[in-house]
Amino acid sequence: MNNRLRNIWRPLWPFLTAALTLLLLLQLGHLRTPIVIPSISAVFARLGDELADAAFWHSLGASLYRLGIGFPIACFLGGLLGLLAGLSRSFAVYLRSLIGILQSIPPITWLPFLVILYGFGDVPIITIIVIASFFPMALSVMNGTEGVSHTHIEVAKVLGAKKGQLLRKVYLPETLPAFITGAQVAFGNAWRSLIAGEMVGSAAVGLGFAISFSGEVADMEGVIMYIIVIGAIATFLDHFVLEMLKRRLLRWRYIKGGGDR
Amino acid sequence: MQTLELRGVGKRFGALQVLKEIDIRIEQGEFAAIVGPSGCGKSTALRMFAGLENPSEGQALADGVPIEGPSPARMLIFQEHALYPWSTVEDNVGLGLELAGVPKAERIRRVNEVLEKVNLGGFNRYYPSQLSGGMKQRASIARALVMDPDVLLLDEPYGALDALTRLSMQNELLDIWSGSGKTMLLITHDIDEALYLADKIYVMSARPGQIVETIRIDQPRPRDRSSEAFAEHRRNIMRLLGLED
Structure with a gap:
């Protein structure tokens, strides 16, 4: 049980220290210009108020919701394209070029195009999430598939594996780490473009819209509170939810020494 | 049980001639070895028996029938174990049975049996990263043995092991083979290993790989590595490989 506590605490304390540093800087700012920058306690009091407000939860x-639709689509699409590119050299060359071009266009650039096409609302933002986050997934899975060990494939062939069995018993487990790394990088992109899309104004609700609105009415407390909320949610999803998923799926990578199960 | 034969075999990779006019025949239940410098194409010859490589000229035969592809009757044991790092010992060893659709209960029984045989009993739930080099290679041998093949093809199986582990693994291999009637073909660049294990040694030259001599070893086992006959054979092979005058 003590072990369990330590396992939770060990990855947690660096984050807490880092968060504390940032809050400390905020407090210094407050001490210097109290009229503009609110104190930590004021920000957290505001957070408390907002948590009790239905509008916050709505936002x-x-x-x-947008993330929950856009991110899985991006992962699926990226995984599929990456897998195909890993198996076909000519498609890989094409995909690399396509990604090269898409990477040089900041995802948010597509917003006006999409708003004219679909109008204000969820669709343009979800589309931007997909554009921004499918390619890290595709690149990672492509590299993973290309890197499947030739010997591992031959082992299965000698043992009598057929095509479908090769896919299930070698390609899938061997590319799983690449899928997960891809998903983690994709998540960062998805989150950034979600907030950016909402801020630039394709929606009248959402965290990005809320912080942008706070900015317009010079509500510094609200601005800082939303920065904290946005950072906290992404950190939690990326470093705890996805990380735990990774450790569960890739258990063999984290086992050390002559330990038993 | 199977005989193995290469008849007039040549192999080219593009412009590179790897093997030239290879004629070898290994009888049922015989322990043969191919010794040669690295890059002489000896692994390529072995891979033909495994069904992973086709001859450019000539024929690779098992029991007189041309080899079309891999078969569960002929198991290849790879250099450096090639276990799947994401699977436990049990799942690695049971892979061939699983692919063949053997029910789980029987699979586990046979895996346990073969793990006992290679001295890995009780390591079922370990991952390869938790095992020593020798244990990994034992698991890799178990993965082949569990299929109960007629032929074991060993591609420098102990090349990556330390000298002491290698010696004890050689004895274990003899234990596995003796009385089993299995046909064995060992590829090695370790002359002593070939002399200690094999009934028949093919000495291969480099580029293109050709059989320069076939040597019969009639000494009873276990063989004395420091005996005069052993030393005589060793000198002979070194001379054939151009390592000694």
């Missing part, structure tokens, strides 16, 4: 829900 949070809208953002998570």
